[in-house]
Amino acid sequence: MSISSRFTVxxxxxxxxxxxxxxxxxxxxxxxxVNTNPTLIRKIMGMLKKAGLIxxxxxxxxxxLAKEPSYITLLNVYKAVDVVQEKELFSVHENPHPDCxxxxxxxxxxxxxxxxxxxxxxxxxxxxxIEDIAKDIVEKEKxxxx
Amino acid sequence: MSISSRFTVxxxxxxxxxxxxxxxxxxxxxxxxVNTNPTLIRKIMGMLKKAGLIxxxxxxxxxxLAKEPSYITLLNVYKAVDVVQEKELFSVHENPHPDCxxxxxxxxxxxxxxxxxxxxxxxxxxxxxIEDIAKDIVEKEKxxxx
DNA sequence: TACGTTGTAATCAAATTAAATACATGATTA
DNA sequence: TAATCATGTATTTAATTTGATTACAACGTA
Numbered sequence: 001m002s003i004s005s006r007f008t009v010x011x012x013x014x015x016x017x018x019x020x021x022x023x024x025x026x027x028x029x030x031x032x033x034v035n036t037n038p039t040l041i042r043k044i045m046g047m048l049k050k051a052g053l054i055x056x057x058x059x060x061x062x063x064x065l066a067k068e069p070s071y072i073t074l075l076n077v078y079k080a081v082d083v084v085q086e087k088e089l090f091s092v093h094e095n096p097h098p099d100c101x102x103x104x105x106x107x108x109x110x111x112x113x114x115x116x117x118x119x120x121x122x123x124x125x126x127x128x129x130i131e132d133i134a135k136d137i138v139e140k141e142k143x144x145x146x
Numbered sequence: 147m148s149i150s151s152r153f154t155v156x157x158x159x160x161x162x163x164x165x166x167x168x169x170x171x172x173x174x175x176x177x178x179x180v181n182t183n184p185t186l187i188r189k190i191m192g193m194l195k196k197a198g199l200i201x202x203x204x205x206x207x208x209x210x211l212a213k214e215p216s217y218i219t220l221l222n223v224y225k226a227v228d229v230v231q232e233k234e235l236f237s238v239h240e241n242p243h244p245d246c247x248x249x250x251x252x253x254x255x256x257x258x259x260x261x262x263x264x265x266x267x268x269x270x271x272x273x274x275x276i277e278d279i280a281k282d283i284v285e286k287e288k289x290x291x292x
Numbered sequence: 293t294a295c296g297t298t299g300t301a302a303t304c305a306a307a308t309t310a311a312a313t314a315c316a317t318g319a320t321t322a
Numbered sequence: 323t324a325a326t327c328a329t330g331t332a333t334t335t336a337a338t339t340t341g342a343t344t345a346c347a348a349c350g351t352a
Contacts, residue, residue, distance in 0.1 A: 001229065001339070002237035003147055004309065008256055009239050015255075016248040026328070033246040034239060037311060042329060058329045059318035074259065083147060089267075091148035091340095093155050093180060100179040102162040105283040105290075109161075110154055113220065113274050121235075121267035128259050137251040144251075147308075150340065172297070183342060188298060204298045205349035237309095 006081040009034055010044050011074060014130045015137060017054065018069045024062035044081060051080030069134060075126035087111070089118040152227040155180055156190050157220060160276045161283060163200065164215045170208035190227060197226030215280060221272035233257070235264040 012034050017025045027038040027045060034041065045063055048054045053072055056063045065072065078084070092111065096103035158180050163171045173184040173191060180187065191209055194200045199218055202209045211218065224230070238257065242249035 001147055001149055002234055005237045005239040006309090007236060008252075008260075011256060012239070012242065012248060012252050015252065016246070019248055028328085033243050033249040035241045035243050035249070036239065038329095039312070039331090040310065043331085046330070056329070057318080059320080059327080061319095061328055088148055090153060091151045093151040093158065093182065093341095095181045096158065097179050097181050100162070101287055102158060102165055102283055103179040103181070105286045106154075106158050106161065106279075108286055109279050109282040110157060113270065113279075114154075117267045117270035120270045121263045124259065124263035124266045133252075133255050133259075136255045137248055140251045140254055141247055152340090174297085184298095185300090185343075186341070189300085192299070202298070203349080205296085205351080207297055207350095239310095 004081075004083045006044055006047075007078050007083045009036070009040070010048060010077045010081045011130070011133060013041065013044060013048065013063075014053065014065065014069070014072060014077065015133045017063055017065055018130055018134045019137065021064075025064075026061045027063075030063075047081050048077070051076065053077070053080055065130075069131035070129050072130040073126050074128045074130075074133075075122055077130075078122070078125050084118075087115050087118065089121070090114040150227075150229045152190055152193075153224050153229045155182070155186070156194060156223045156227045157276070157279060159187065159190060159194065159209075160199065160211065160215070160218060160223065161279045163209055163211055164276060164280045165283065167210075171210075172207045173209075176209075193227050194223070197222065199223065199226055211276075215277035216275050218276040219272050220274045220276075220279075221268055223276075224268070224271050230264075233261050233264065235267070236260040 013030050016030060016033055020029075023029075027041040030045075031038040031041045045054065045056055049056050049063075049066075052066055053076060054063045055066045092107055092114070096106055098104045159171075159176050162176060162179055166175075169175075173187040176191075177184040177187045191200065191202055195202050195209075195212075198212055199222060200209045201212045238253055238260070242252055244250045
């Protein structure tokens with residue numbers, strides 16, 4: 001199992017909007033860079049818009065960031081594109097048997113650990129911003145050119 | 147998306163083997179507590195055996211822990227049942243367009259963050275043992291009885 | 293030799309993902 | 323005003339994964 005690539009596509013979209021801020025980032029343009037179809041991009045753009053991360057208007061070509069890129073974390077994107085529900089990174093088997101000591105207590109015992117693990121993962125995403133990614137992309141490009 | 151319940155079922159199995167150490171933990175017995183079918187249990191038991199966490203023999207009823215429960219972490223179980231591959235908790239969109247600055251650098255930029263996030267999650271699992279879970283189950287049971 | 297257990301392969305329905313098509317709605321411009 | 327281009331959204335499709343289920347071979351013991 002893997003977390004949907006909607007998340008990394010979302011990050012790609014935002015980083016590209018930022019680095020292309022002088023140009024027009026239409027869904028078709030973004031789709032070209034991501035290498036997928038514009039419909040998927042528009043679907044994700046809709047989620048990013050709903051989360052207040054970008055500004056888009058029907059009929060008007062191009063999306064803009066709704067905040068400074070240093071104020072958009074990867075966690076914001078992750079939540080926006082809805083890839084993992086709260087406390088549901090791990091699925092827990094349902095209906096363990098209540099007549100068994102373990103069966104009737106395992107869920108309560110294990111759930112806090114799973115939540116803590118999920119939060120630890122999400123915290124890392126919260127410490128990285130779109131600005132960080134955009135700058136790193138520029139940095140990596142410089143290294144390639146040399 | 148969610149990580150397969152094979153993981154929590156694996157933890158359930160190990161905790162039950164530990165708490166039922168005086169009895170015989172056959173796949174049918176374990177399946178009753180988990181509330182699933184014995185085949186799934188045997189499949190997971192096979193993975194736990196392969197990882198050196200339990201001892202089982204064809205034809206002989208019952209599984210035993212292969213190590214002290216204080217030496218079996220949830221991370222051991224998680225790796226044993228193969229629910230998430232290394233560095234693949236997040237799926238990254240493939241084939242971004244190389245003619246775009248972002249397209250040709252996004253993977254290298256984002257992969258380290260994703261790996262760090264995954265490791266942070268796994269580290270939490272590595273800090274909890276089957277003994278911890280077993281003791282917590284007994285503890286929670288005591289609270290219920292009062 | 294029976295019987296019960298583990299080990300394993302194969303099949304099935306349900307859910308999720310990403311690609312693709314189609315079309316309504318909004319804004320610009322010729 | 324009509325044509326064009328963009329966004330927004332619903333629907334369909336194939337591929338993949340999950341968990342349930344059936345079937346049966348291999349192993350041990352009574």
